[in-house]
Amino acid sequence: MKFRKTEKQKKHQQKELSVLIILFTAAFLMLIGYLVFFLAFESERFINNPYNKRIDALSEKTIRGSIYANDGTVLAASVQTNETGEETRMYPFSNLYAHVVGFPVNGKMGVESAANFELLHSHSSVTERLKHAFTGEKNMGDGVVTTLDPTVQTAAYGALGSYRGAIVVMEVSTGRILAMVSKPDFDPNHISETFSLLSEDNESATLLNRATQGRYAPGSTFKLLTTLEYVHENPKTYEDYQYDCTGIFRSDGKEIHCFHNKAHGEEDLLDSFTNSCNTSYASLGLTLKPKGLTDLCNRALFNRKVPFDLPTEKSYFTLAPDASDAEIMETVIGQGKTLATPLQMALITAAVDHGGKAPRPYVLDRVVNDEGHFVKSLATEGTISIMSEQDAALLKEYMRSVVTDGTGRALNTDAYTVYGKTGTAEYNANRDAHSWFIGFAEKPGREDIAIAVIMEGAGSGSSFATPAAKEVFDAYFLQPDGF
Amino acid sequence: MTSVFIQTAKYLMIALIVTYTVQSFLIFLRHHSEQAKRILFKEQMVLIYLFLSLGFLSMTAYTGEQQILLLFAFTLAVITLLQLVYRLVYVHGSILLCNHMCILFGTGILILTRLNQQQALRQLIIGAVSIGFTAFFPYLMSKKQDTFRKWKWVYLIVSATLLLLVLIAGQTSYGAKISVAIGGISIQPVELVKLLYVFFLAAMYYEKQTVVTALFTGGCTAAFLLILAAARDLGAALIFFVIYVGMTYAVYRKWVLLPAAAGVVLLAMIGAGKSLGHVSNRIIAWKDPLSAIDDQGYQISQSLFGIGTGSWMGSGLFMGRPKSIPVVSKDFIFSAISEELGAIVAIAVILISMLTLLLFFRMARAMQDPFYRWVSLGMGICYGFQVFLTIGGCIKLIPSTGVTFPLVSYGGSSLFVTFCMFALLESFYITTKKKDSR
Numbered sequence: 001m002k003f004r005k006t007e008k009q010k011k012h013q014q015k016e017l018s019v020l021i022i023l024f025t026a027a028f029l030m031l032i033g034y035l036v037f038f039l040a041f042e043s044e045r046f047i048n049n050p051y052n053k054r055i056d057a058l059s060e061k062t063i064r065g066s067i068y069a070n071d072g073t074v075l076a077a078s079v080q081t082n083e084t085g086e087e088t089r090m091y092p093f094s095n096l097y098a099h100v101v102g103f104p105v106n107g108k109m110g111v112e113s114a115a116n117f118e119l120l121h122s123h124s125s126v127t128e129r130l131k132h133a134f135t136g137e138k139n140m141g142d143g144v145v146t147t148l149d150p151t152v153q154t155a156a157y158g159a160l161g162s163y164r165g166a167i168v169v170m171e172v173s174t175g176r177i178l179a180m181v182s183k184p185d186f187d188p189n190h191i192s193e194t195f196s197l198l199s200e201d202n203e204s205a206t207l208l209n210r211a212t213q214g215r216y217a218p219g220s221t222f223k224l225l226t227t228l229e230y231v232h233e234n235p236k237t238y239e240d241y242q243y244d245c246t247g248i249f250r251s252d253g254k255e256i257h258c259f260h261n262k263a264h265g266e267e268d269l270l271d272s273f274t275n276s277c278n279t280s281y282a283s284l285g286l287t288l289k290p291k292g293l294t295d296l297c298n299r300a301l302f303n304r305k306v307p308f309d310l311p312t313e314k315s316y317f318t319l320a321p322d323a324s325d326a327e328i329m330e331t332v333i334g335q336g337k338t339l340a341t342p343l344q345m346a347l348i349t350a351a352v353d354h355g356g357k358a359p360r361p362y363v364l365d366r367v368v369n370d371e372g373h374f375v376k377s378l379a380t381e382g383t384i385s386i387m388s389e390q391d392a393a394l395l396k397e398y399m400r401s402v403v404t405d406g407t408g409r410a411l412n413t414d415a416y417t418v419y420g421k422t423g424t425a426e427y428n429a430n431r432d433a434h435s436w437f438i439g440f441a442e443k444p445g446r447e448d449i450a451i452a453v454i455m456e457g458a459g460s461g462s463s464f465a466t467p468a469a470k471e472v473f474d475a476y477f478l479q480p481d482g483f
Numbered sequence: 484m485t486s487v488f489i490q491t492a493k494y495l496m497i498a499l500i501v502t503y504t505v506q507s508f509l510i511f512l513r514h515h516s517e518q519a520k521r522i523l524f525k526e527q528m529v530l531i532y533l534f535l536s537l538g539f540l541s542m543t544a545y546t547g548e549q550q551i552l553l554l555f556a557f558t559l560a561v562i563t564l565l566q567l568v569y570r571l572v573y574v575h576g577s578i579l580l581c582n583h584m585c586i587l588f589g590t591g592i593l594i595l596t597r598l599n600q601q602q603a604l605r606q607l608i609i610g611a612v613s614i615g616f617t618a619f620f621p622y623l624m625s626k627k628q629d630t631f632r633k634w635k636w637v638y639l640i641v642s643a644t645l646l647l648l649v650l651i652a653g654q655t656s657y658g659a660k661i662s663v664a665i666g667g668i669s670i671q672p673v674e675l676v677k678l679l680y681v682f683f684l685a686a687m688y689y690e691k692q693t694v695v696t697a698l699f700t701g702g703c704t705a706a707f708l709l710i711l712a713a714a715r716d717l718g719a720a721l722i723f724f725v726i727y728v729g730m731t732y733a734v735y736r737k738w739v740l741l742p743a744a745a746g747v748v749l750l751a752m753i754g755a756g757k758s759l760g761h762v763s764n765r766i767i768a769w770k771d772p773l774s775a776i777d778d779q780g781y782q783i784s785q786s787l788f789g790i791g792t793g794s795w796m797g798s799g800l801f802m803g804r805p806k807s808i809p810v811v812s813k814d815f816i817f818s819a820i821s822e823e824l825g826a827i828v829a830i831a832v833i834l835i836s837m838l839t840l841l842l843f844f845r846m847a848r849a850m851q852d853p854f855y856r857w858v859s860l861g862m863g864i865c866y867g868f869q870v871f872l873t874i875g876g877c878i879k880l881i882p883s884t885g886v887t888f889p890l891v892s893y894g895g896s897s898l899f900v901t902f903c904m905f906a907l908l909e910s911f912y913i914t915t916k917k918k919d920s921r
Binding site: 014015016017019020021023024025027028030031032034035036038039042043044045046047049051052053054055057061133134136 | 486490729789826864867871875
């Protein structure tokens with residue numbers, strides 16, 4: 001009996017040991033599993049973090065690769081000086097692509113920063129790399145092909161002229177950024193010498209990429225959203241809307257003026273939009289629910305991070321449920337506290353042309369090795385739902401009316417069809433104003449493009465930003481097909 | 484030319500350690516004749532020597548420093564000493580365990596040489612002394628077999644004294660009081676207390692297995708945990724707790740202890756995370772290290788940068804930046820291995836450590852004498868859980884607990900005690916075998 005008991009005891013003991021063995025084995029396998037998971041899915045986020053100095057160490061073994069436009073034009077390249085073998089970065093177009101291509105020094109910026117990892121990795125041929133391993137030469141880093149279109153970029157750069165501001169142009173169906181200009185600009189060829197000066201100049205903020213990080217009062221371009229909210233709240237009766245514009249509207253001790261105090265007379269909602277009638281919008285704005293407008297704006301990428309390859313600033317919208325009449329009147333015409341980035345406004349217009357869904361924007365298209373062979377795609381897919389299809393169709397009709405009968409008539413051409421909205425955003429008590437245009441254009445056989453133009457302190461939207469947009473549309477649609 | 488050598492060496496080293504690991508698994512899982520085993524063990528030693536040679540030679544090639552060759556020679560000498568001791572003194576011991584010790588200790592020295600040659604040298608000296616010391620264990624064991632079981636109060640009093648000593652006279656480093664300076668040498672008494680504590684529990688349970696005994700040991704554990712918490716050494720507190728739960732579970736065979744223990748750990752983590760600043764810091768660093776990269780998340784971010792950038796194949800020795808990780812030679816040595824030697828080597832190291840732990844358990848299972856069995860089991864839990872904590876912290880599976888990697892990390896006290904644990908395991912094992920054959 002006694003013997004049996006010890007046997008039994010021993011068996012039991014073995015069972016407990018087995019449980020511990022299983023638990024510990026599972027814990028160790030979890031370590032391996034997590035390490036594999038980290039390397040496969042998580043590590044890229046860590047590797048590309050700007051704090052990761054290890055990436056810079058790669059430049060000791062790799063010549064930084066080139067950056068290309070969508071047609072293969074070189075936008076940035078590394079050149080080695082013959083005597084010392086020292087590497088310098090060359091930008092053949094100087095200021096033209098300054099913000100979007102950026103620079104790889106002083107904290108990095110633009111594509112140079114976003115594609116740092118790719119540019120410093122080499123997929124050149126194995127024999128080449130093996131040869132270099134023996135000779136001690138550096139490998140040629142991979143190139144990054146962007147979505148930028150030199151024709152469109154050049155036109156946008158010229159269209160902005162000497163004004164401060166930004167232009168974003170994007171392909172509506174894909175979200176490919178064709179042009180991204182910000183002014184004032186700088187010459188990236190000399191960034192090492194000029195950086196400290198530029199970075200300290202907060203007044204002109206030259207290093208800020210205004211297209212993605214500049215925040216402006218949206219002015220009348222905001223009426224897209226006000227219109228939508230009014231339609232949502234009055235789905236049956238919005239077509240019966242009537243307003244008699246005298247050029248001035250007063251409430252709560254606040255006066256709202258139409259541009260140049262012009263009296264637009266009897267208008268329905270479409271007329272108000274087409275004429276960009278401030279007083280009509282201030283009046284209808286007072287009937288809107290602040291909560292509804294806030295929700296709509298949040299869907300339209302206000303107060304949200306816009307997903308993009310380059311750093312973006314969040315657009316800002318707020319309207320408290322108990323907001324004063326004065327505040328509401330200002331907000332619904334795009335003045336007040338609201339701030340929008342050009343990229344975000346371009347996305348809203350793209351959504352209007354794209355059934356209510358904005359494409360996810362991107363500027364990094366693909367990685368190629370030094371011989372131009374495809375390595376991997378960097379393009380992002382997907383859409384951001386901003387409004388319903390009916391909403392988009394309605395706004396499309398309204399935006400077309402702006403071009404045929406309203407403030408955007410300068411864009412009325414047979415060569416292509418434009419839909420748009422102008423904006424004049426006052427930013428100080430002297431009535432100095434930023435000039436806005438947002439819109440899109442189509443032509444059979446060509447991809448639709450969406451645009452946002454902001455010209456700081458230029459004045460009215462129809463006189464400055466609209467002609468600028470026209471230059472860009474002309475360049476895009478009138479260039480020979482199959483470029 | 485040098486870079487070709489380093490890169491080629493890197494791939495060869497990966498191949499060697501993978502072969503070693505696969506072979507170890509085969510030896511562990513399959514039954515081989517003594518003859519076949521002897522050949523396999525020899526092959527393993529060749530693999531270890533080649534692995535270390537390639538590492539040390541590529542470091543010499545890169546730096547051109549001849550003292551690395553001296554460290555290399557010293558490393559080979561210490562490893563050979565370890566092999567001799569285990570083959571001559573611990574006759575019929577587990578050679579597989581000895582081989583694992585060699586490759587883990589050797590890899591540790593290799594990466595320490597890369598990080599800090601001074602530390603590598605000290606580690607080698609302490610290793611040699613420890614191995615020499617443990618050579619006398621079988622002799623002591625045969626003389627004093629039975630006294631070990633009866634010294635439970637000695638274990639308890641010495642442990643408590645050492646812990647209180649740390650709390651009162653300890654030096655603070657990285658928020659925890661863990662070391663005491665004696666005559667210019669800084670030692671970490673907690674490492675020794677881990678071993679004493681295993682002996683204490685085994686001795687208590689060997690004498691009586693009543694509910695009162697379990698409650699008493701539980702009370703002692705709670706008191707230890709409080710002292711450790713006051714010294715802010717939460718990694719050690721966690722290890723003591725797990726040893727207590729594991730051993731008590733094995734002795735009393737109450738499965739309910741396991742989920743209860745898991746619950747206590749979770750509650751303690753939540754409670755400590757809320758009330759203790761240094762714990763909540765570590766939890767923030769664990770959840771999203773990049774969001775606190777300038778602050779609490781710096782260390783773990785650097786570790787993950789290294790592991791991520793090194794990727795599967797590693798950067799090659801001296802080609803990465805492991806030194807940017809704070810305390811890399813202690814708590815984060817695993818990250819340095821993964822960054823420069825590659826994640827494949829790092830995974831092999833995890834698997835070898837796992838096999839080492841499984842050997843602990845297998846050898847414990849073979850012991851008839853419950854006291855030996857329980858001590859072996861406790862030491863196994865102590866070793867395995869430490870490895871889990873340190874690697875889990877490096878790769879962000881769990882919050883970092885500031886625990887070192889036994890045999891691999893720099894640290895004299897830890898190395899000495901780890902060598903003692905392995906030697907004790909082997910001593911118990913051969914004593915058991917001798918009894919069987921008698």
